[in-house]
Amino acid sequence: MNKTLIRGARVLGGESADVLIDGDTIARVGPGIEAGDATVVEAAGRVLLPGLVDLHTHLREPGREDSETVLTGTRAAAKGGYTAVHAMANTFPVADTAGVVEQVWRLGRESGYCDVQPVGAVTVGLEGKKLAELGAMHDSAAAVKVFSDDGKCVDDAVIMRRALEYVKAFGGVVAQHAQEPRLTEGAQMNEGIVSAELGLGGWPAVAEESVIARDVLLAAHVGSRLHVCHVSTAGSVEIVRWAKSKGWDVTAEVTPHHLLLTDELVRGYDPVYKVNPPLRTEADVRALRAGLADGTIDCVATDHAPHPQEDKDCEWAAAAMGMVGLETALSVVQHAMVDTGLLDWAGVAERMSFRPARIGRLEGHGRPVAAGEPANLTLLDPGYRGTVDPAGFASRSRNTPYRGLDLPGRVTHTFLRGRATLVDGTLA
Known part of the structure; x- marks a missing residue:
């Protein structure tokens, strides 16, 4: 040995x-x-930190190997200090069956650079109409515990309630992409002064906040676990804080880019800044940092979203949404949270290893740096x-x-x- x-x-x-x-x-x-x-x-x-754990990674395989594979994505994760990542379900085919999640899980094991825990889709084909095979994915070799239609919101309240009820039986969690679709039709960036000046369709904060408000109430009603993906507004932080004050089993994440970047960067129309949810205001950034520091927001998750050059090197309206983040996440968190005095390194370990491992119920990760x-x-x-x-x-x-x-x-x-x-x- x-x-x-x-x-x-x-x-x-x-x-x-x-x-x-x-x-x-x-x-x-x-x-x-x-x-x-x-x-x-x-x-x-x-x-020295415990190996980092990401709750929100897009590895693209199967189906979009031109942008990322499990091998290249896990190599990026290792460079960023990650020892485990949760692979989102919006692949082609969608990870909505035991067969697909097991394929991703096996590819992760073969890569050898970090552990890959697949996230199962909540609904078939991410279409929001019919529950996917949640139990079968949980019972598979991949032992899926986190379910998300990330990239799309489970906007039907009945479907969301059923998903929360289903995963409760085995201690799973539903991770919601909070985006009310009708309030974001044609949206291109954060709704505000900058969008008005640039003439780009606005993405209002309420489109995120209204879904989070509904879902924390549903989770409380069912007595199940809800995780809120990539919180991006000050109002969302307050709703999560309120839900936690009630003792409800609600957790939330923030991305590195929402801790640092604002919608002012969109003024140059560079699609590298086009992301879902969009970059928000400086006031939102301050609220997100404060929420992460005081524990309202549980963890940092990268939402690593790779795209080939042709999907970004085009006019703003046609460009894909998303940013890569695995290799820069720890540096951004140091810059935004540690060097500003908002967190110490023990706090970083809590938010980038211990808590995400607990939320994902991931064995062997997020453990103390201790003998044994x-x-x-x-x-x-x-x-x-x-x-x-x-x-x-x-x-x-x-x-x-x-x-x-x-x-x-x-x-x-x-x-x-x-x-x-x-x-x-x-x-x-």
Whole structure:
């Protein structure tokens, strides 16, 4: 069995310690551990975190391998410090049967760069009309626990109630893409001053907030678990905060780009900034950061949405929505939350590893950095500053909004069950 000694790392940003990995397990944590026959990683000044977990990743396979595959997506995840990702269901064919989710799960196992947990569709074909095979997907080898029609909203209240009732039987969770379709017909960006000046169809905040308000009430009525995908408005934060104050089993996520970018960037009509939900206002960004800091928003999820160049390098109205995010997420969170004093590194571990693993009920991930725990770990150099260059991405797509932006932090090593998938910033 291989051994690795991580020497002098700041565990969760705290005191420096040595961490000995023996095989797939953390053997010891403490000062002055002898290296013996272990490979030594000198980590003075670096931060050691539990392996990151993403609740919201689009890997595109099967069906859109021109934009991403499970292999390229998991390589991107390893570069970003992730040891587990949840693969969304909007593939071709849709992941609405046991057969498709098992295919994605097996492809993840074959990749070897991070664990892939498929997310099952709520409705057949993401059409919002008939429940998909939720039980069969849960009982499959993939053991699906999270269900979402992400990319489309389950806007029928009866279908949403039935889904919540169904997953309650096995402790699953419905992850809702909150977008009232009739309020967003023809919408191109956030509804506000900028959309009015640019003459682009507006996407009102109420289109998100009204669905969240309905769904937290449904979840409370049923006594089931609801997760709100990519919260983007100040009003949404307040609704989730209210639901939690009632003791309801509601969780929520925010993306890195909604923590940093605003709709002012759309003024240049660059489709790289076209995303669903849209970039909002500076006031919304402040509210999202505050909600993440105080725990109203449970976790950061990338909504990694790769697209080939031809789907983005076109006029705004015809461009696809979405941004890649796995390889830059930790740097953006450091910039927006840590360097601003809103979170410490232990708080980052809570929101990017512990909580998403709990929400997804993902075994072996989101565990403490302690003896006897699985060696799923991320080592970060927080003092590094560099310019984002998508030419160096492991993802098959390059649609990043951070091109040319100076961001802090660099993941140097990622360990999946003790095996290094990233060494000194290079994929193993």
